[in-house]
Amino acid sequence: MYNKFVESQISSTKKNDNIAKNKSTQTNKKQNSDENFNLSKSCEIGPLTPLQHSEKAHTIRTDAASFQKDLPIPGNPCNGDSSLYPNKIANYSKALPHNELGEVNMSAYNIWLKALTTGNPEIFEDIPLGGIRKLANPQASYAFDLEGPNSHHLTMPVPPNFSSACIASEMAEDYWRALTRDIPFAEYNSNILIREAANDMSTFSDYRGPKDGGIVTSGTLFRGNTKGDLVGPYISQFLCKDIPFGSKMVKQQYRTPLPEKDYMTSYEEWLNIQNGGTPSSLIEFDPKPRYIRNGRDLGEWVHGDFTYQCALNACLILLSFGEKALCPENPYLCSKTQVGFITFGSAYILDLIAKSARIALEAAWFQKFLVHRRLRPEEFGGRVHNDLTWATDYPINSELLNCKAISKVFDKYGTYLLPMAYPEGCPTHTSYPAGHACIAGAGVTMMKAFFDEDFIIPNPVVASPDGLSLLHYSDEQLTIGGELNKLASNISLGRDTAGVHWRSDGIEGLKLGESVAIGILHDFKKTYNEDFKGFCFTKFDGTTVIV
Template sequence: MASQYNRFTEAYNVRLEAATLAKNRPHPIHLANTEELRYRRPFDCEFPGQPSHIASYTKGLPHDPKTGLLIKPNDFQTFIRALDAGDEFSIREVPLGPQIPEPRFISGIASTPKADGSPTDVRAWESMAAGNTYDLEGPDAHAVTMPPAPALDSKELVYEISESYWMALVRDVPFTRFDDDVVRDAVRSLNQTEWIRFLAKGGPLPPSLSDAQRKRLRKPFTIDTVFRGVTKGDLEGPYLSQFMLIGNSGIANGNKIEDGFVQYGAHRVDQKVRAVEDGRDYMTTFKSFVDVQNGADVRGREVYSDGFRFITTPRDLATYVHFDALYQAYLNACLILLGMKVPFDKGLPFQLDDDVDKQQTFATFGGPHILSLVTEVATRALKAVRFQKYNVHRRLRPEAVGGLIEYYHNNPDSEIVAGVKPLYEALDKDMLNRVSMHNESQNKLCDGDVPRMSDFEDGESSATRLLPMAFPEGSPMHPSYGAGHAAVAGACVTVLKAFFDHGHELRMPDENGNMVPFAFVPTRDGQSLKNVISEYGNKPLTVEGELNKVCSNISIGRNWAGVHYFTDYRESITLGEKIAIGILEEQKLTYGENFSMTVPLFDGTVYRI
């Protein structure tokens, strides 16, 4: 009985110790930018002097079909009250959809109907209350934070929305052909933004920049660095991480890694993705833009090509992150690393020969342990980033910025969007002209036998400056900052870097059995992979570099779709990293073995657990 009592007591004490560790983490102050109440409605319109909320996320609330802006300021306050309350009854009181004549889209009033002629439904907001939940492991959702998001009138947003526009314009250029003229034009255009010129000019930086802003400054781009991430390894080798392309050898060495099959037990999963039709974008008419801001559920209306291919273009990557199981890429990476027998972190136990250790890893410090942990951190990162999205920042999506730019372009004297003037005037007008020509060509395409021009209101131009979207429905139904994909990426990749020897070089056997480095890219048709390591000086890629790169690929894949900005990626991966480290620290208290983990962080430093 005494032994059993001691076990009860010890188990309780371990939980107390973990709870004390969590309690002692300082809860930061959560700071948003000052835009939510800054911009006001003119006094000669309805709701005079009330906040216009042009710089806030309002998607799903009723919007004016002529301006694309929020109709009633009180709707936004109802939205905020529901977010703070976090209960289903308060959330049900928030007006959803155009409310004309009911929260549902009727053909001729709003969105085109479904294929069967029935009305188009609205989309509900996604997990509004998730940030208010509690957890029994890891940092509380409120114990991590993100700095204020770039403001509507900031030089940083000029760069960010310019990057969004250029990403849309080069969405169909293969990653292996980034020497294309339009990519070179993108580089020149982005390098002319004030945000990039801060570092290009040299000298002291403006004292008004915060520490977070200084860390986010970008050096001038080249065709080899544009649209890439900023962590160690992002600029090494091909654009795509090897973990997004290769597989493992599988049972009885039945596959080559370049076949792209990831072994799931006796099954195998192909790394190829379903290809969507090249050159087709969405939300390029103002009417369709307003419909989507009203929450029109137009999901599933994208058009697919026949067959599958390796991720070849940014549009393919956008398709991947449209449908991924959120932690899918990191689970694949873990299986590939295990299949390649990449060694674990040197601080972990049971890595000697069996006749020395007398036990093998499995339930702890082995494959099942790390595979389950990769998925375990994902949901906790999602809760933390949901709190930032809904309860702190409420940042408008890039598509909404495109809507503001389009409306201001056509109505420069409208007082309700006067706050858009600094952003609009700073944008590259040649870039905007390219966008308008791109959208005009999009709007003359046909959906079946029906030209898209039929979606226009009388007198509406087909040459809009709206942000062309890869998804018919545009962004998800939640604010932009932070990014769920990026937060999960940061958490999952941190776990993998903690368990595996992050400095290990990736090699494969050649025809003579020699272990040689590799760097695969898709062939032009996307049907196979070719090794181009010689183009990179035969320098081996590392576990850390390719894990960081898969984190950036997935996060920036959402930017390629048009649904996120650069800062959403940059700040969210760090938030996810903090969640993962907190979980690893608490779990370490539960083991009897004396061990350590050395984790390379995204900022280039190293953290030891």
């Protein structure tokens, strides 16, 4: 009887469930019918219907893609060193296995080259490594992007040759940067070693850094080549001033290494690092945070920063200056009723800075891995050491071998290796162009497009010699344009101070990043409803561009 009662209740429940289900289905059909009716009576307003807006969006996207596609395809020549030296002494090979001279194992190198040539992911997994360090994302060199120029559609000048006077001067500059890392920028004009470095750099026949009256001085030493680099303190205001970070202010005091500690100055350690081994020591840090006051501090800043940190910080500072710092072309400056935000305002500018950083890296990685594969300064330092100790004979320019920087390094360390600021040395990707420079070039260009380059920066400051405080600076007026250029140079050439890049890596990397930003701005210029005439700003070479 119990089971029959249960069965009866189950049957009754199922019947009631079916009735409820039928009613629910009828209700849903009515709701769907009402929703379809509402959709057919769309409430959108505006100059375009949804279909028209979709069609226009498609036209803008295809026009931008067609513009980029129809640009002349440039050549991407290299300097020829890869063919000139079959043992690849002029090419990057760090993290692959090497012999006792630090020359790459050619079997391993050829597998790496085959992987790069074919783009086959499986071959990349077969590349022999010399230690525990892995290659840094070489397959990014094939990446496509949906905004701005295709990475393979941009080009660069060829870097200096292995035996050239130009690379000799760049290597000597890196030696001098290593020897002077702990000298405060504020004391450059009075420091004897800085004066000696400037005099030595003046002797090079093809040094392409800034000069004063044809010679390198303490006021031009280690600075960049852009307009603004020689005006005011060495460090840009955007690496000194407090950063408005949401609801708080961030002081730009950073963790800095202790002085007089350099790395990879013994040959055994140098060879270990070239093979991708683990460093034998770590950086020791000062317990007190400091403002960037010397080359070692700057080198560490560009050691621990994230991709677009320099541009993000600078943009936050610029936005805090208010509307008066915006460029005259901003369509909202003359509006009586509106301000920019999603377009021509903070949200838009910050987004473009982040966007341009990654796309600039794509362009850099194409050049690094698929075109140039230039060796790093630390690798060149091994060539210098082995040449001067008669271990072998390399075609190194005599201007470098006979300069004062070489002898000073040997007197201090007992080798001719380049003293490095990082225990692990350079990253495991090739040298030309510098990724930091490309990011800085793109980000700074974006900011020039949206801010008034002639705007005078209020209350400029300079770090004290000990880096514990900021001092007021009043010698010269500093502009947004000049200090953005200086920021780009600080970031790119700060990597030279650490020993991981050449001057030409940074100078040309800035220009490549600039080209990426200009391409992105071109793609976006037709996406606005505002009455906007176009972007106008100054390039790193001093010329004016209108997008």
